Amino acid sequence: MFGNVLLIRINMKKTRSMLLKTSAFISLSLFAAFPVSATIPTAEIDAPFQAREFTQKQVTTSKQSLHQLLGRHYEKQRLNDDLSSKIYDLYIESMDGSRSYFLASDIEEFEQYRFKLDDSLINGNLNAPFVMYNRLQQRVTERLSFLLKQLPAKAKKYDFGKNEHLSLDRENSAWSKNTQELDNLWRKRLKNSILNLRLADKEDGAIYELLAKRYQNQLNRTHLANEEDGFQVFMNAVTHAFDPHTAYFSPRNTENFNINMSLSLQGIGAVLQTEDEHTKVVRLVPAGPADKEGQLQPADKITGVGQGEKEEIVDVIGWRLDEVVDLIRGAKGTTVRLEIIPSDASDLKTKIVSIVRDEVKLEEQSAQKEIIEIPQGDQLLKIGVIDIPTFYIDFQGRQEGKKDFKSTTRDVERLVNELKQENVEGIIIDLRNNGGGSLDEALNLTDLFIDRGPVVQVRYSNGYVQVLPEHKNQKAGIVYNGPIAVLTNRLSASASEIFAGAIQDYGRGIIVGGQTFGKGTVQSVLPLEHGQLKLTQAKFYRVSGDSTQHQGVIPDILFPSLFDKEKIGESALDEALAWDTIRPAGYQSKRDFQQWLPVLREKHQNRIETNPDFIYLHNQKALMTELRQRTDITLNEKQRKQEREDNENQRLAFENTRRKAKGMELLESLKTDEELKTEENKASDDKEAEEKEPDALLLETGNILTDLMQLSKIPNTGLQQAQHKAQ
Structure with a gap:
C-alpha cells in the first residue's frame, strides 16, 4: 500500500489550482x-x-x-x-x-x-x-x-x-x-x-x-x-x-498509531505529516469533507487553525503533528478554518479554507460509474467509466459471513454488468490517485477481466517467490471481454500498480495517463520492548518479471502532468529500493498493442494540439516548471508585489484563454475562479445540480479507446462472458 494512503482523484477543474510538491521522507x-x-x-x-x-x-x-x-x-x-x-x-x-x-x-x-x-x-x-x-x-x-x-x-x-x-x-x-x-x-x-x-x-x-x-x-x-x-x-x-518505508515508532507514537503510522485523520478527511516546521497535507480521503470542499490540496502547508467561523486563528508553525491534529479534530457538523500556504504559491502567500467536519462513509468511497459520449464520425459512442478511489473490502462483514459485504470487486462486477446493459462500447477503469488498499481485491479485480492466470509475484527477503493468486482460488471465466483502458497518474500506487501492470502485461487493455508512483514494497510491523519497527520484508513483481518498485507502471500513452517527479513518487525518496527484474511467471499474453501505438499516439497528439484543456495544462506545467527552478526570492516589497501580480495575471490569462476557446464566461480575477469552484463543489452535493464541466483527461482517454477499437476491431463479447461468470 502507498504508505497506507489512498489519494483523491484529480479532475480537470482541480488541476488548475494544483501543484504538488510532496516529500515522502x-x-x-x-x-x-x-x-x-x-x-x-x-x-x-x-x-x-x-x-x-x-x-x-x-x-x-x-x-x-x-x-x-x-x-x-x-x-x-x-x-x-x-x-x-x-x-x-x-x-x-x-x-x-x-x-x-x-x-x-x-x-x-x-x-x-x-x-x-x-x-x-x-x-x-x-x-x-x-x-x-x-x-x-x-x-x-x-x-x-x-x-x-x-x-x-x-x-x-x-x-x-x-x-x-x-x-x-x-x-x-x-x-x-x-x-x-x-x-x-x-x-x-x-x-x-x-x-x-x-x-x-x-x-x-x-x-x-x-x-x-x-x-x-x-x-x-x-x-x-x-x-x-x-x-x-x-x-x-x-x-x-x-x-524510506522502514521506520521506528517510539511508545508515544505507537500509541498515536493512526497519526504517525497509518497517517489517518478523522474530522476533515485529510492525512497530515510534519515537514520541517510546517504541517503538510499528504492526501485527501476520497469523499471526505476536505475533498468535497475542494480547496485543500495535497502538499498544502497548514500555518494556522481556527474554530468556527469567527474564532481567532491559532498560529501552528513549529507545532508537533499531534498538537495540530488535536486542533483540527472536532465534533461532526462543526466548522474548522485552516490557514494554508497553497502548494502552487510562488511566494508563500496564505489563504483561509473553511471545512465542516464530518465522518467518511464507506459507501462514499465505493467504485462509481458514469457514461461518457465520444464523437466517432457522425455518431456518438457510449464509453463506460468506473472510478475506483481505493481497493476496499468490508473485512468485518466478510468475517461474519455476510453475503452482501462490500468490496471493490463485488461493486465493480455489478457496475460492469450495468454498463453492458446500457450498451457501452468499451470501459475505462479510472485509477487516478488510487493509493492502493487490499492486495486480495487487486487480484480479484484483475480476475474480472483476465481468465485465470498469475497477477503478481511477491519476492521475500529469503529469496522465495510467491505467485498470486493461486490457481485453485481463481474462478473460470471473466465478467468483461470488451475493450478496456486504464487511466493512471503519479498518485496511483501499490495495488493500483499491480492491477494496471497485469492488464498491460497480458495485453488486455491500454494504459494511459501518468507514470505511477512506484511503491512496490511490502512492510510488516514488529513489536519491540520500547516501541515498534515497521520493516520492509518483500517486493512486488509483475508477471513479466519487472518490479513495480521505483519505476511503477509506464503508460502506453503519456498525458502531461503537473506532478513534480523530483518531489513525488518512490524515485524521489532517499534510499528507495531499486527497480529490478526476476524470472517471468508462466502467463499467456492476450494481445499485443505495440503495432497500434504509433498511430494511437499520432492521433492523440493531433487532438491535444488544439484541445483548450490540454493547452491549458501544458501552459500550467511550463509555468510551474519555471517556478520550481527558482532558487531564491526577493525581499524587496515592491518587486515582490509585482512578481505576485505578474504571476496571477499569467494564470488568469491561461484560464481565460481556455474559457474563451470553450465559449465560457471570462473571469475578472483568479479570486472569482476560486469562488466559482467553491460554488461548483457545493452544487456537486445537490442531486438536482446541473452537470459539471467534463473531465478533459477522461474524455481524451475515451478518444484513445475508441481509436483502438477502430484499429484493432476488438469484438465486444462481454455479455456472454459475464453470464458464464455470474453462474
Missing part, C-alpha cells in the same frame, strides 16, 4: 509533545538547552532494531563503515536539512562520528548521536532567541526597499562559518515572514505580535524536548538507511 519534529489544552512553561530567551541522556531501554531497543534490520530486511546490508556513513548523512539531514542551525565547526566536530555510528549501535553506546542531538537543540534555542530579540524594535528598521534575496533551497549550501552568518540568514528569514504577512494585508503591529508569539511558542517547545525525541530522530536515520 517524513521529517521528525524537533519539538516535544505537550497537550494543547495544557499550559506550556515559558522559556527564557538565551536560556541554554539542558542536555538529554539516553536510557537503558533505548539501548536495548536500538540493539533489537539493529538485529531485525540486519536479519529480516529485504535489502541485506552489512553493518560497516559504509552503512555508518549513510546513517550519519541521513541523521544530519533529518536534523538540519536546510543547513540553518549547525555551524561549520559543529559539522567538523561531528565528522569524528561518521564511521563510528555502527560501533555505537553494536555496543549500545548512544553518546555520539545524543551529543549531536543536544547540540542541535542548543542551536535551535539560539536561533529562536535571536528572532525574539529582533522583535519588534530591530525589525521595524528593516529596509524593504533594499534589493536582497533569500535562498529557497539550502540543501547543498555551505554551512555557516560563524554566528554572524547565521544571524544574517535568520534576519532575512524574519524579513521574509514579515513581508509575507504584509502582503496578506496585516498591519505591522499585529505582525510583530504574531511572530513574537510564534517564536516564543517554538522556544517553549524546544526546551521541552526529551530523550525520547532525540532517540526517535536517530533511530529513523538508522531505519531510513535501509529504505
Whole structure:
C-alpha cells in the first residue's frame, strides 16, 4: 500500500489550482509533545538547552532494531563503515536539512562520528548521536532567541526597499562559518515572514505580535524536548538507511498509531505529516469533507487553525503533528478554518479554507460509474467509466459471513454488468490517485477481466517467490471481454500498480495517463520492548518479471502532468529500493498493442494540439516548471508585489484563454475562479445540480479507446462472458 494512503482523484477543474510538491521522507519534529489544552512553561530567551541522556531501554531497543534490520530486511546490508556513513548523512539531514542551525565547526566536530555510528549501535553506546542531538537543540534555542530579540524594535528598521534575496533551497549550501552568518540568514528569514504577512494585508503591529508569539511558542517547545525525541530522530536515520518505508515508532507514537503510522485523520478527511516546521497535507480521503470542499490540496502547508467561523486563528508553525491534529479534530457538523500556504504559491502567500467536519462513509468511497459520449464520425459512442478511489473490502462483514459485504470487486462486477446493459462500447477503469488498499481485491479485480492466470509475484527477503493468486482460488471465466483502458497518474500506487501492470502485461487493455508512483514494497510491523519497527520484508513483481518498485507502471500513452517527479513518487525518496527484474511467471499474453501505438499516439497528439484543456495544462506545467527552478526570492516589497501580480495575471490569462476557446464566461480575477469552484463543489452535493464541466483527461482517454477499437476491431463479447461468470 502507498504508505497506507489512498489519494483523491484529480479532475480537470482541480488541476488548475494544483501543484504538488510532496516529500515522502517524513521529517521528525524537533519539538516535544505537550497537550494543547495544557499550559506550556515559558522559556527564557538565551536560556541554554539542558542536555538529554539516553536510557537503558533505548539501548536495548536500538540493539533489537539493529538485529531485525540486519536479519529480516529485504535489502541485506552489512553493518560497516559504509552503512555508518549513510546513517550519519541521513541523521544530519533529518536534523538540519536546510543547513540553518549547525555551524561549520559543529559539522567538523561531528565528522569524528561518521564511521563510528555502527560501533555505537553494536555496543549500545548512544553518546555520539545524543551529543549531536543536544547540540542541535542548543542551536535551535539560539536561533529562536535571536528572532525574539529582533522583535519588534530591530525589525521595524528593516529596509524593504533594499534589493536582497533569500535562498529557497539550502540543501547543498555551505554551512555557516560563524554566528554572524547565521544571524544574517535568520534576519532575512524574519524579513521574509514579515513581508509575507504584509502582503496578506496585516498591519505591522499585529505582525510583530504574531511572530513574537510564534517564536516564543517554538522556544517553549524546544526546551521541552526529551530523550525520547532525540532517540526517535536517530533511530529513523538508522531505519531510513535501509529504505524510506522502514521506520521506528517510539511508545508515544505507537500509541498515536493512526497519526504517525497509518497517517489517518478523522474530522476533515485529510492525512497530515510534519515537514520541517510546517504541517503538510499528504492526501485527501476520497469523499471526505476536505475533498468535497475542494480547496485543500495535497502538499498544502497548514500555518494556522481556527474554530468556527469567527474564532481567532491559532498560529501552528513549529507545532508537533499531534498538537495540530488535536486542533483540527472536532465534533461532526462543526466548522474548522485552516490557514494554508497553497502548494502552487510562488511566494508563500496564505489563504483561509473553511471545512465542516464530518465522518467518511464507506459507501462514499465505493467504485462509481458514469457514461461518457465520444464523437466517432457522425455518431456518438457510449464509453463506460468506473472510478475506483481505493481497493476496499468490508473485512468485518466478510468475517461474519455476510453475503452482501462490500468490496471493490463485488461493486465493480455489478457496475460492469450495468454498463453492458446500457450498451457501452468499451470501459475505462479510472485509477487516478488510487493509493492502493487490499492486495486480495487487486487480484480479484484483475480476475474480472483476465481468465485465470498469475497477477503478481511477491519476492521475500529469503529469496522465495510467491505467485498470486493461486490457481485453485481463481474462478473460470471473466465478467468483461470488451475493450478496456486504464487511466493512471503519479498518485496511483501499490495495488493500483499491480492491477494496471497485469492488464498491460497480458495485453488486455491500454494504459494511459501518468507514470505511477512506484511503491512496490511490502512492510510488516514488529513489536519491540520500547516501541515498534515497521520493516520492509518483500517486493512486488509483475508477471513479466519487472518490479513495480521505483519505476511503477509506464503508460502506453503519456498525458502531461503537473506532478513534480523530483518531489513525488518512490524515485524521489532517499534510499528507495531499486527497480529490478526476476524470472517471468508462466502467463499467456492476450494481445499485443505495440503495432497500434504509433498511430494511437499520432492521433492523440493531433487532438491535444488544439484541445483548450490540454493547452491549458501544458501552459500550467511550463509555468510551474519555471517556478520550481527558482532558487531564491526577493525581499524587496515592491518587486515582490509585482512578481505576485505578474504571476496571477499569467494564470488568469491561461484560464481565460481556455474559457474563451470553450465559449465560457471570462473571469475578472483568479479570486472569482476560486469562488466559482467553491460554488461548483457545493452544487456537486445537490442531486438536482446541473452537470459539471467534463473531465478533459477522461474524455481524451475515451478518444484513445475508441481509436483502438477502430484499429484493432476488438469484438465486444462481454455479455456472454459475464453470464458464464455470474453462474
